[in-house]
């Protein structure tokens with residue numbers, strides 16, 4: 001596990017974008033696992049900027065997203081499809097036919113989960129998976145549970161998650177109660193994982209996930225077992241780790257101006 005220190009949100013976003021862009025530049029046919037939430041928006045912004053400068057070509061990549069709310073139409077502004085399209089896809093030269101997101105409007109959960117699992121398999125695995133982290137340690141929408149769910153499943157969202165995500169809706173009551181999410185096994189099978197965290201509010205859960213016991217009660221704790229995990233987090237999110245395990249955080253002195 002590599003933990004990289006970022007000064008602030010912008011620095012975190014640029015450092016993470018550097019890692020993702022290197023992947024795409026070195027393998028133009030990469031399968032990239034993408035995430036939503038407020039944490040990765042700065043990464044997408046940075047990648048768009050570099051795309052506009054002619055530095056990165058997304059035309060041959062394939063993308064597979066972690067999750068989607070159930071019962072929300074793709075074109076509604078709260079869907080994760082809409083988020084991906086607005087924040088990233090519409091600005092770059094990715095082929096939309098090569099972008100995959102669970103279909104939240106499919107009522108038959110078994111059918112949708114099977115379909116999405118097959119897509120992940122047919123893509124031949126994920127080269128790099130981008131992740132944010134929920135306040136309760138969820139990754140994708142894998143909520144704290146008694147066991148790790150392996151593959152794509154329909155999950156009942158935690159009250160904490162509903163509360164945290166209510167900011168994207170008019171009221172808490174409007175937040176969907178269920179979502180489809182890629183499972184822990186699919187995430188763990190990604191060749192590389194890039195976990196992002198920003199802000200003091202994530203500091204305890206980031207510490208528990210990376211240094212606490214590995215338990216399905218803290219889904220992100222399983223990432224300790226991945227052999228190519230890079231964490232990029234800002235000062236706020238790293239505060240607990242910095243106070244208890246400062247030696248585990250890589251940072252370099254800024255060049256003097």
Ligand SMILES: N[C@@H]1[C@@H](O)[C@H](O)[C@@H](COP(=O)(O)O)O[C@@H]1O
Nearest residue numbers: 036037038039132133134140141
């Ligand atoms: N399903 C998403 C996750 O993929 C995301 O990582 C997490 C944190 O979101 P944020 O980055 O807004 O804190 O919550 C959401 O519920």
